Amino acid sequence: MSVSSQLQSINSELKTTKTKLIAVSKTKPNDLILEAYEVGQRAFGENKVQELVDKQAVLPKDIEWHMIGHLQRNKVKYIAPFVHLIHGVDTLKLLKEINKEGRKNERVISCLLQVHIADESTKFGFSSTEIKEILASNTLDELEYVSIVGLMGMATHTDNETQVRTEFASLSVLFNELKTSYTHLRLNLTEISMGMSGDYKIAVEEGSTMVRIGSTIFGARNYTK
Numbered sequence: 278m279s280v281s282s283q284l285q286s287i288n289s290e291l292k293t294t295k296t297k298l299i300a301v302s303k304t305k306p307n308d309l310i311l312e313a314y315e316v317g318q319r320a321f322g323e324n325k326v327q328e329l330v331d332k333q334a335v336l337p338k339d340i341e342w343h344m345i346g347h348l349q350r351n352k353v354k355y356i357a358p359f360v361h362l363i364h365g366v367d368t369l370k371l372l373k374e375i376n377k378e379g380r381k382n383e384r385v386i387s388c389l390l391q392v393h394i395a396d397e398s399t400k401f402g403f404s405s406t407e408i409k410e411i412l413a414s415n416t417l418d419e420l421e422y423v424s425i426v427g428l429m430g431m432a433t434h435t436d437n438e439t440q441v442r443t444e445f446a447s448l449s450v451l452f453n454e455l456k457t458s459y460t461h462l463r464l465n466l467t468e469i470s471m472g473m474s475g476d477y478k479i480a481v482e483e484g485s486t487m488v489r490i491g492s493t494i495f496g497a498r499n500y501t502k
């Protein structure tokens with residue numbers, strides 16, 4: 278199946294929902310990204326800073342670049358001038374660094390707080406308690422160059438659909454709770470980023486507003502390391 282036909286079929290599935298498709302192009306060459314671009318795809322996700330920077334430099338300027346992977350603080354400066362949305366903010370230190378680089382670039386950077394919803398200890402993210410502590414404190418007051426636009430989560434890698442659904446549902450519940458309980462200038466909660474190739478249908482049913490899909494669109498990735 279070609280990139281364009283895969284995109285077409287996912288987009289028709291998402292048509293009746295409010296969910297936006299982020300095409301995850303990590304490890305994939307620019308010609309495949311352009312193939313998606315030609316049929317109208319504008320939002321792309323990458324998980325490595327160097328690769329993101331290299332691709333942004335040469336690809337069309339109206340592409341929205343989403344940083345979806347774990348982000349190291351010392352690398353924020355490379356993406357701060359152009360990144361559209363940082364999905365995986367998992368520490369307060371990282372949020373502060375993003376604020377610092379936003380200030381340098383005179384742009385407010387949109388972020389999602391990553392929540393640890395999976396069973397696996399390897400996945401990054403805040404607990405719901407940690408997020409509430411941050412929102413209840415005055416930490417956000419000084420972070421003038423970040424806008425927290427929502428939450429991001431990754432479900433456990435398992436065939437157990439019930440478990441995946443429960444984990445996604447927990448992210449939706451937290452999102453709604455935060456939305457009703459906290460107000461702050463830096464808090465503009467509209468997005469729940471959840472769902473990848475293997476589980477996006479469940480995520481959409483549980484309220485996802487952004488699915489991050491890679492291999493279903495571009496084919497399996499070959500990692501050489």
Ligand SMILES: *Cc1c(COP(=O)(O)O)cnc(C)c1O
Nearest residue numbers: 301324345473474489490491492
């Ligand atoms: C790679 C990746 C995806 C996409 O994974 P696929 O299974 O290829 O759809 C989504 N989210 C994150 C954070 C990723 O690193």
